[in-house]
Amino acid sequence: MPLDVPGGPPPGLAGPGPGVLAIDVGGTDTKSAVIDRAGNLHGLERIPSAHDERRPGDAVAEQVIELARTYTARFPDREIDALGLVVPGLVDDVAGVGLFASNFGWDHYPFRDVVSEATGLPVAFGHDVSAAGDAEMRAGAGLGAEDAVVLIIGTGIAGAVFCGGRAVRAGGYAGEIGHAQVPGGLPCPCGATGCLETLGSAGAITRRYTARTGRPVSGAREVLIAGQAGDEDASEIWSDAVQALAFSICQLAAMIGTETVILGGGLSQAGPALLEPLGRRIQEQMSFLRAPRLTTSLLGQDAGLIGAALHARDLVQARA
Ligand SMILES: [Zn+2]
Known part of the structure; x- marks a missing residue:
């Protein structure tokens, strides 16, 4: 499944930089891909998002953690320095918390800390539409x-x-x-x-x-x-x-x-x-x-995923 972006991945992703895993959790589907240190995209996938009304935050976090394990195993030679994760709803990206999402039902769920602890990766956590907006501003329309x-x-x-x-x-x-x-x-x-x-x-x-x-x-x-x-x-x-x-x-x-x-x-x-x-x-x-x-x-349906990857690269670069 190639990125649905005319002319390929945008600047900021296409060039050299930290290797990252980007995950865009949507109400229906979750999209994911690895961007390696040369800026090449690998293993772009779309799977049904995890829904569990009793433990909605845990269910999505577990799916994200499992995806991180799968990508690490699938691409052992592509070093992943950080994970970019975006979700819908109301999001506090400073605190790393999903405040509310009507289509999932979580309430103040600490995604960044849960996923970071389980994967050992720094996590750039944010809102799907904000991330899509950032991607459009930095590399799109x-x-x-x-x-x-x-x-x-x-x-x-x-x-x-x-x-x-x-x-x-x-x-x-x-x-x-x-x-x-x-x-x-x-x-x-x-x-x-x-x-x-x-x-x-x-x-x-x-x-x-x-x-x-x-x-x-x-x-x-x-x-x-x-x-x-x-x-x-x-x-x-x-x-x-x-x-x-x-x-x-x-x-x-x-x-x-x-x-x-x-x-x-x-x-x-x-x-x-x-x-x-x-x-x-x-x-x-x-x-x-x-x-x-x-x-x-310009970036269409991939804007959120691209934004998640850009945020993850920013996080690594800010820590360097
Ligand atoms: Zn309304």
Whole structure:
């Protein structure tokens, strides 16, 4: 399974540096790979993530530790100096703790210490979307940008925020724009009403279309195509999503002067069909303020894994 990145691994990974193991734990799948000291990638794999509602943190940590053992045995001559681990949810990357993840159920689980102790490796622990954002900024669509937001739009919506070239983490609480209110927003599984992701996510588009028409669809793309073919329900739902995203992006631009918005996740695959109407809607609302440049992710689905590897290399270099 090769990295799904045009032009191969990005700078920072492609060159010489510490050898690292990168692991990206997702709600469904866990991705892993070794990057050796020459910057070559080995053994990229995707396996189902461990779920155990009684001991969710332990189950994922054990799977990560087992992966580390397997890679060490499989690549005995590739020296691994550190492990980069990223997980979803709310993450305190300074403390090395997974605070909360709705799709797993852990509560303040000390991933960094547990995994580091069991493997004997230094562990760079972080948030999957923050890591994906870092990777985009250092080696992808955000290269050269200072004030940027990376929005991953899939089942839900999560963001990574950069101001003046620096990532804003706020102990894990920055970037949760999917759960900020937008006009016309609906009740959200998080308990609030009006969250951006109840209108603007791929999950919302699919769900709302089926609820309104009774017709099941495979995803937001099918709703987009139906809208383009003249289905009014489909175009209205798509337009609500664009309006909600435009609202949130305008708030960001007005508040922190965001100059670049990098869209990733499933919905961004719509490309110009999303970017063009979204750009127009933002322009209409910005008056004298600077409308951000919209672009799509360059690193795609591998951004989180690449970010985990970059963090692990940073950790080794900082200790040297
Ligand atoms: Zn919510």
